[in-house]
Amino acid sequence: MKSFSADQVRRAVPMAEAIRAVRQAFFDLQAGHFVLPPREVFGDGKVLVMSAYHSPTNTAVVKTIGIDLDRVPAVQAxxxxxxxxxxxxxxGATLTTLRTGAVxxxxxxxxxxxxxxxxTLIGTGAQAADQVHAxxxxxxxxxxxxxxxxxxRASTLAAVLAHDYAEVLFTAGTSIDEAIGDADVVCCATSSSTPxxxxxxxxxxxxxxAIGAFRPSMCELPLDLLADASVVVVDQLEAALAESGEIIDALAAxxxxxxxxxxxxxASPPAPRGRTVFKSVGLAAQDWAVTSLLA
Known part of the structure; x- marks a missing residue:
């Protein structure tokens, strides 16, 4: 058995490799190579259990997660x-932020x-830095x-990231509208229940x-953005319909x-025009992909 601490996971898996592995995992998911049971949710989302089986390699992954949004760090896994x-x-906490960044x-x-x-990155929690790296x-x-x-907190995170990317200008602020006004890419990584x-x-x-909202009661995006976007991509439709407040509310409306x-x-890349959206609630196939790099 191999064991990896948070620091060891970071040293072993560069973001570029995680992106490559997660991309291939979604090709495999599309091809039917995963058995992917629905995520088990206990205690109103305070405990989660996720699993995936990859048939071509006869390998599997199981992740157990404890979530307390009032605790720092909020996720232990x-x-x-x-x-x-x-x-x-x-x-699991480090692997989760890494694979979420990768997707x-x-x-x-x-x-x-x-x-x-x-x-523009909205949010300064545990998921934030890997959104930028990705x-x-x-x-x-x-x-x-x-x-x-x-x-x-925003300024501290900006300073930490600026140390890694000397060629990039990092700034911090508290006004979302000002920050997204000229953005090409916006990453939402919050626990918000309202757009x-x-x-x-x-x-x-x-x-x-948008990767922060993972319960039906949570919502980071305005619903009219989903209607306006030329392309709305989700990690998996079944998971989004069960867990994404934005998708659930937009369809209900x-x-x-x-x-x-x-x-x-x-597999069949769209031709985006105008605004585009990616909404993720997270899949165990992503955990499998990144953990496989450690095997």
Whole structure:
């Protein structure tokens, strides 16, 4: 059995490799190579259990997660990957932020315009940094604005990231509307239960990633954005219909929203025009993909 701490996961898996692995996992999901049971949710979302089996390699992963949004860190988790070569046990919180960043990298590479240079990140929690790492891995970003309710936290995160990307300008603020007004890519990584901005504040060619809301009661995006977007991509339709407040509410309101699964979009890439959206609630196939790199 191999065991990986949070720091060891970071050292072993560069973001570019995580993006490559997660992209291939969605091709495999589209091809029917995964058995992917629905996520088990206990205690109103305070405890989650996720699992996936990959038939071509006869390997599986199980992740247990404890979530307390009033605690820092909010997520504590453990991942166990099992195959013929043995087992891998890894820090699940770090692996979750890494694989969530990676799927955003896959979606941004698919949907954002190639010349995107301005990124706005909304949120300063545990998921935030990997959102930036992922987008910078697939687009020539020159300016990153980090927005948070606490300017000190936003400024601290900006300073930490600036140390890693000397060629990129990092700024911090508290006004979402100001920060997204000229953004090419927007990443939402919050636990909000109400939309973070109005459609009118968003540029017409922006690509938006939303990964923070994972319960039906949570919502980061305005519903009219989903109706307005030329393409709305979700990680998996079944999961989105069960867990994404934005998708559930938009369809319940009768809005003309037709989500496309990421695997299908990768297999037959869309021709985006105007605004685009990627909504993720997270799949165990992503955990499998990144943990496989540790095996």
């Amino acid at each position: 453990t991942v166990v990957w099992t195959g013929a070569r043995g087992q891998v046990v890894a820090d 955003v990298g896959v979606a941004t590479d698919l949907l954002a315009r190639p010349g995107a240079i301005r990124l 987008v910078l891995a697939v687009r020539p970003i020159e300016h990153v604005t980090i927005v948070g309710r606490d300017l000190t 973070l901005f109005e459609l009118s504040a968003l540029p017409e060619r922006a690509h938006v990633n 009768g809005l003309p929203v037709e989500p496309v699964e990421l695997g299908a979009a990768l």
